[in-house]
Amino acid sequence: MGGAFLAAAVLARVGGRIGLPTIPLFILAGILLGPHTPGVVLLDDPHDLEMLSALGLVLLLFYLGLEFHLDDLKKGGRKMALAGGTYLALNVGAGLGFGFALGWGTSEALVLAGVLGISSSAIVTKVLVDLGRIGNPETRPILGIIVVEDVFLALYLAALQPILSGADSLGAAVLDGGKAFGFLLLLALMARFGTKLVGKLMNTEDDELLVISFLGVAVFVAGVSEWFGVADAIGAFMVGLMLGSTTSGPRILKLVHPLRDAFGAIFFFAFGLSINPGDLPSVLWPVLAAVAVTVLMNVFAGMATAKIYAFGPKATANVSTTLVARGEFALILATMAAGAGLDERLSPFIAGYVLLLAVLSPLAAGRSHWLARILPGGRTRNRETEKEAVPV
Structure with missing residues (x-):
């Protein structure tokens, strides 16, 4: 554990000096010190960090829920659903088509539809925090799309599980999907109507008790969510949504910050441990083709979101580049496959696909102004800005 933290810290410090984001560096630390590369091996079995890695994901999404106020959901529900649905239609549809084009099989194509179609909540959250964009107007649609993706994720996994296991019972698939959807609905109702009660239960002036309380609730609900077939991350997000609207919300946001950073680093480090670089050359061309498809679909999805929310080229580019990342869900599907x-x-x-996009996404998001210049209206907006900047 100490070696994992120190390796991530050293590489992040080195990368910071040359302007690289921390996410790919944490992943690189895991690859270099994992069982699949020569030299020092910190962990022979990546599963040794599985629980701590899961905690990192839970805290990342819990923090995201704290930032994403309930009023935002109520005000922009229709637009959020439209933007999220458009994003999924473009990316999941392209992923399914790409899967059939590879010719690896129907079940494999269904897996690839999810791999190419759904963003990494953890990486997207980290990118938004690192770039200081939490308060930007385009961030709310980005978070809204993630929420829609997570709802889709619960239903998708419930439907995919019997297909991969060879089960031919449609009833079992419908039952699993209904159970997941019912639990999501229960969490949503609690977030909508139970905020005052939860606020009273959480209210305390003692920081120690508050930390123990919100950690207990977030992790417990995340665990129960998994039992109902809902991603643990979305359960933690809903808890954050509830607690963010209470009087203790600002204090919780401040107290969870260092925990989020520490265990978030372990999440990405553990991801790196699972990657065997020796397997990557055999699938290099399909990976590059999939990355190209994903980038293109995200640009189209960003433009569609911009049209829904009446954003300009800069916000469009931010949406397109931030949502490119793929991560934890793709790894879950790899394990299932x-x-x-x-x-x-x-x-x-x-x-290989997830690693490449984990590196590309933070770099692209930090340089989204390059994409903004070539989007419709980008050059015109730049000329107007230049004219305004000329001194009279």
Whole structure:
């Protein structure tokens, strides 16, 4: 554990001096010190960090929920659903088409639809925080799209599980999907109507008791969410949504910050441990093609979101580049595919695809103004800005 933290810290410090984001550096630390590369091996089994990694993801999404106020959901629900639905239609549809084009099989294509279609909540959250964009107007639609993706994720996993396991019971699939949706609905109702009660229960002037209380609630609900077939991350997000609207919300936001950073680093480090660089060359061209498809679909999705919210080129570029990242959900699908005995090329493909986008997304998001220049209206906006800047 100490080695993992120190390796992530050293690489992040070095990267910071040359302007690199921390996410790919944490992942690189995991690759270099994992069992698949020569030299020092901190952990022979990446699963040794599984619980701490899960805690990092829970805290990242819990923090996101604290920032995403309930009023934002109520005000922009229709636009959020439209933007999220458009994003999923473009990316999941492209992923399904790409999967069939590879010719690896129907089950493999269904897995790839999810891999290419759904963003990494953890990486998107970290990028927004690192770039100081939490308060930007385009951030609310970005977070809204993530919420819609997570709702879709719960239903998608429930439908995919019986297909991968070979089950032919439609009733079982419908039951699992209904259970997941029902629990999501319960969480939403609690977030909408239970805020005052939760606020009273959480209210305390003692920081120690407050930390123990909000950690207990966030982790417990995340665990229960998994039992109902809902991603643990969305359960933590809903708890953050509830607590962010209470009188203790600002204090919780401040107290969870260092915990989020520490265990978030372990999440990305553990992701790196699972990657075997030796498997990547065999799937290099499919990975590059998938990355190109994802980038293109995200630009289209960003333009569609901008049209819904009447954003300019700069905000459009921010939406397009921030949502490019793929991560934890793709790794879950890789594990499911391996357990189901699907094509052995899937695991290295997913690892290479996720790694490349984990590196590309923070870099692209930090330089989104380059994309803004070539989007419709971008050059015109730049000329207007230049004219305004000329002294009279």
